[in-house]
Structures are given as C-alpha cells and as structure tokens.
Amino acid sequence: MNVNEIAETLKGRLAEVHAEIARLEQATIQPLSAKFADQANDLEELATNEGMEVQHIHEAEQILAALARIEAGHYGECETCGGEIAPARLAALPTATRCIKCAA
Numbered sequence: 001m002n003v004n005e006i007a008e009t010l011k012g013r014l015a016e017v018h019a020e021i022a023r024l025e026q027a028t029i030q031p032l033s034a035k036f037a038d039q040a041n042d043l044e045e046l047a048t049n050e051g052m053e054v055q056h057i058h059e060a061e062q063i064l065a066a067l068a069r070i071e072a073g074h075y076g077e078c079e080t081c082g083g084e085i086a087p088a089r090l091a092a093l094p095t096a097t098r099c100i101k102c103a104a
C-alpha cells in the first residue's frame with residue numbers, strides 16, 4: 001500500500017467514525033422513559049454509548065493525526081526514534097506513531 005492508498009483508507013474510516021459518533025449523539029439526547037423501572041436501562045445504555053463515543057472520538061483524533069502526518073510528509077516515521085515504521089505494521093495499524101521496537 002502506498003501513502004495515497006493509506007490516506008484514502010483513513011478518510012473512509014474517519015467518515016464511518018463520524019457517522020457512528022453522530023448516531024451515538026442522537027441516541028444520547030433521547031428523553032428518559034416514562035417509567036422509573038425503564039430509566040435504569042436508559043441510563044445504562046447512555047453510559048455505554050458515551051463510553052463508545054469517547055473511543056470513537058479518540059480513534060477520529062488518531063486518524064486526523066495520521067492524515068496530518070501524511071500531508072506533512074512524515075508518515076511512517078517513528079515519533080520516538082525517528083526510524084522507519086515497518087510497512088507491515090502500518091498496514092495492520094495505519095495510525096501507528098511508533099515503530100515496533102519503541103511501541104513494545
């Protein structure tokens with residue numbers, strides 16, 4: 001995979017993550033059930049959604065950071081040692097910021 005293909009993959013994933021965040025936001029603003037017995041379930045679902053939303057936001061941030069590195073021409077450089085991140089590692093984890101040695 002070349003950098004352009006990785007950028008396209010990342011952009012596609014970013015769109016998915018954005019859509020998922022929007023969906024969770026929508027679910028979060030639903031009013032609580034009329035019955036108290038159902039409200040506990042509502043709150044549990046809310047907490048789960050918020051947990052997922054935080055994860056998605058975190059993923060979106062990592063994707064944006066990777067796209068910024070591609071734009072700057074620094075994609076695939078280890079942020080710790082400055083060495084090259086192995087292409088196989090980037091293929092498996094396109095948002096990786098460190099080589100396998102530094103990440104370990």
Ligand SMILES: [Zn+2]
Binds near residue numbers: 083098099102
């Ligand atoms: Zn390194």
